C-alpha cells in the first residue's frame with residue numbers, strides 16, 4: 314500500500330478501534346455486574362419476610378384472643394351458674410371478667426389494625442413479585458444480547474488489531490512515530506485533509522512543495538504549517 318493510503322487506513326482502523334474498545338469495556342462490565350438485579354431481589358425478600366413476620370404475629374394474637382375468650386366464658390359461667398356464692402369470690406370473678414373483657418377489646422383492636430397492615434403489605438409484595446419477574450425476564454434478554462454483542466466486538470477488535478499490526482509493520486519508522494505522536498497530541502486526529510492548497514482543519518495555506526507531497530505517491534509525508542498534522546489530498 315502507498316504510504317499516504319496506509320496512513321489514512323491506519324487512522325480509520327485506530328478510530329474504529331477506539332470506539333469499539335470503549336463499547337467492549339462497557340459491555341464486559343454489564344456482563345460482570347448484576348448489582349441492580351441483586352438489589353431488587355434483596356428488597357423483595359425483605360418485604361416478604363416482613364409480611365411473614367406480621368402474619369405470624371397476627372396468628373399469635375388470634376390464639377391469645379381465643380384463649381382469653383375461653384377464659385372469659387368460664388368466668389362468666391362461674392358468675393351466673395350459682396356454683397360460687399361467697400360475695401368476695403363473686404366480686405373477684407366480676408373483676409376478672411371485666412379485666413378480661415378489656416383485654417379482649419384491646420386485642421381485637423390490635424388484630425384489626427394488624428389485618429389492615431397485612432392486607433396492604435400483601436398487595437405490595439404481590440406487586441413487587443410481578444415487577445421482579447418482569448425485570449428478571451428483561452434482564453435475561455439484555456444479558457443474552459450483551460453476550461452476543463461482546464462476542465461480535467471481540468471478533469472485530471481482533472481483526473482490527475491484526476490489520477493495525479500489519480499496516481504498522483509496513484510503515485517507515487519515522488512516519489509511524491510521527492503519526493503516533495500526532496495521534497496522541499492532536500486529540501486522536503493525526504491527519505488533516507487538504508483542499509485547494511489549504512488545510513481543512515486549521516485553514517492555513519499549504520506551500521506548493523508540501524502540497525505536492527500531500528498529493529500522495531511520495532516516500533515521505535508533509536505536515537501542516539498551522540496545526541502540524543500530516544496532510545493528505547482530500
Ligand SMILES: [Zn+2]
Nearest residue numbers: 512515537540
Ligand atoms: Zn492544519
